[in-house]
Amino acid sequence: MTTASQPKLDLSPAVIEAARTSKAWPFEEARKLLKRVTAAKIDRPVLFETGYGPSGLPHIGTFGEVARTTMVRTAFRVLSNDEIPTRLLCFSDDMDGMRKIPDNVPDRAFLEPHLHKPLTDVPNPFGGGASSFGAHNNAMLRRFLDTFGFDYEFASATDYYRSGRFDEILLKATEKYQDIMDVMLPTLGAERQATYSPFLPISPTSGRVLYVPMKAVDAKAGTITFDDENGEETTLPVTGGRVKLQWKPDFGARWAALDVDFEMFGKDHLTNASIYDRICEILGGTAPEHFVYELFLDEIGQKISKSKGNGLTIDEWLTYASPESLALYMFTKPKTAKKLYFDVIPKAVDEYFAFAGKLPAMPVEQQLANPVWHIHSGRPPQVDMPVSFTMLLNLVSASNAETKDVLWAFISRHVPGVTAATHPKLDELVGYAIRYFEDFVKPTKVFHAPDEVELAALTALDEKLAQLPADADGSAIQDAVLDVARAIERYQDHNKKSPDGGPGVSVVWFSALYKLLLGQERGPRFGSFVALYGIEETRALIARAIAGELAGAAAEN
Structure with missing residues (x-):
């Protein structure tokens, strides 16, 4: 299924010329691919592929493969003057057996009887209209890809195996069985070598994906013979979805069957890339161009896993x-x-x-x-964003805003003529800021109770702000904030110089302000924040900090 048409590109001579030498990584990868395609004289659409394992809910790394591959595809279109047709196939390995139950499913016991069945034969524990566990996870991925507007075709391994689209390559694999084994066996330990087979039959009795040794592989008949789970010797044709390939041979076989020209994958696949390539070549294909990316990690540095559900969705x-x-x-x-x-x-x-x-x-x-x-595939929109997301977060923090209207009252006063109607992207950002603050900033706010030095500094800052006109801009306010700090030894940085030749201002001063007034470690340029929030409003915040109200309220909560 194609979900969107490819965006029209700017193919002016200046753009094409710049693309030929651009050091942006998508252009570097696209140049390699164009060289390969030109040398091979390919007369079909160039196929970009991404793989997805629906063993768990799709995570951002999956989206990243599609987004990054699309960037290379766009660069290729520019370099080829968009004269070579391209396709992007998002392939789901949904016929893999469910080898363990993910941590983030609603009812683990519900899935236990279905361990090792193909993911598209495992019932859907999430509810809704999806016919299986695999179909549900596929739908989640497609929904997001559609929302973002990617031009892609979705492919299901189950559909390809059971419809016969992989029959030819599977029969070829029976012919080249020993050649495939010669590639695979040296990569395995002695115990695994004794039982390994590139073919995984689907048990006719239990429906499970079986990891069993082959008793016979008959290339002429296109069949395999093995002992089923009940101990009965069983012969199955490799065609029609009765048998699938182990994941490493499957990688290379898919490349050969579909004529894949480009595929990127994570660093965890790097040691296997040569195996994929060799099997692809054994089965009559040409290995695609690769791009290996580093893995995403969660907050504590562990690899993001679909089954664990760590990291961001x-x-x-x-x-x-x-x-x-x-x-x-x-x-x-x-x-x-x-x-x-x-x-x-x-x-x-x-x-x-x-x-x-x-x-x-x-x-x-x-x-x-x-x-x-x-x-934006070479067609970026015009964007005017007069207030940063970080600034909005601090504005929410200071104002305790729970609705967009509160924030827009500050924004409209600070940036005349800017409204939700004139700046819909900013209005969108306002909504994001309120949600982000409520869920991630507010629970971690820790207001620092001012000591004697800080009390004096806050009092001096209040007096300085009182001397400024109500419409003072961020630069004027920032200068006033710096003037206060220059007179206080704690906040002087003798490695810096102020305009009058005295010591500069240490970052400790701004850190103190955010801890005292917002309960946070960091923030944007303080003068700009005050200009947006308002001088009188900031003075009221300072008064509450001096009175101990901010730290006291935080302690009560």
Whole structure:
């Protein structure tokens, strides 16, 4: 199923010329692929593939493969002047046996009788209209890919095996059985070698995927013989979905069967890449171009796992930020391991809008290195974001806003003419900020009770702010905040110089302000925050901190 048409590209001579030398990683990968396609004189659509194992709910890493592959596909289209047709196939390995029950299912006992059955034969424990566990997880992935507007075709291993689309390659595998075994056996321990087979029959009696040795492989008849779970010798044709391949041979066989030209996978597959390639070649195919990316880690540095349900889900990210911010996170440094948890969201949001704001003024060669160009397939939207996500979070914190109207009252006063109607993206961000603050910032707020030095500093800051006009801008307010700190030894940084030649201001000052007034370790430029929140409102916040009300209220909660 194709869910969207491919976006129209800017194929001006300047763009194509810049693409030929661009150091952005999608263009580097696309150049390798174009060289391969040209040399092979391929006269069919170039096939990009991504794989998905629906053993658990889809996580963001799965989305990342589709997003990143789409970026390479777009770069390839530019380099080829969009004269070579392309396809993107998102392939689900949903005929794999359910080898363990995921931690994040609602009823583990419900699934226990169905262990080792193909995922599309395991009942759906989640409710809804999906016919099986695998179908439910496939639907979740497709729903998000459709929401983001990817141009892709979805493929189910179950459908391909049972409809006969893999019959030819499976029969070829019986002919090349010993060649495949010669590749696989040296990679296995002695005990595993004794029982290994690239073929996994589906038991006619239990419906389970069986890991059993072959008693015979008959290439002429296209059958395998093995002992079923009940001990009865059984012969099955390898065709028609009665048999599937082990995952390593399956990887290479799929490449050969479908003529895959490009596939990326995580670093955990790197040691097996040569095995996939060799099996693909044994079965008459040409191994695709690869791109190996680093793995995503959870907050404590463990690999994200579908079965564990650690890390972020797609829906969780989209509750607090836009798909574009998620795509930016995928684009940046794909060969560097990155932690993927809630704290990374605000930075990703603000970086996206920063890149988007800079792009129009950039020369063409710099535009092609800008992540936003790749996120939007070369057609980035015009974006005006007058208030950052981080600033909105701090505004929510200071104002205790629970609705958009409260935040918009501050924003409209600070940025005249900006409304929810004129800036729908900002309005969207306001909603994200309220939800993110309530769920992740508010529960961790710890207000610091001011000591004597801090009490004096807050009093001086209040007096300084009182001297400013109500409409003072962020720069003027920031200068006033710095002036207060320069006179206090604790906040002086003698490695810096102030405009008058005295010591500069230490970051300790700003850290103290956020701990005292917002209950947080960090925040945006303080002068800009005060300009947005309001001088009088900030003075009221300072008064509550001096009186001990903020720290006292936090202690009571």
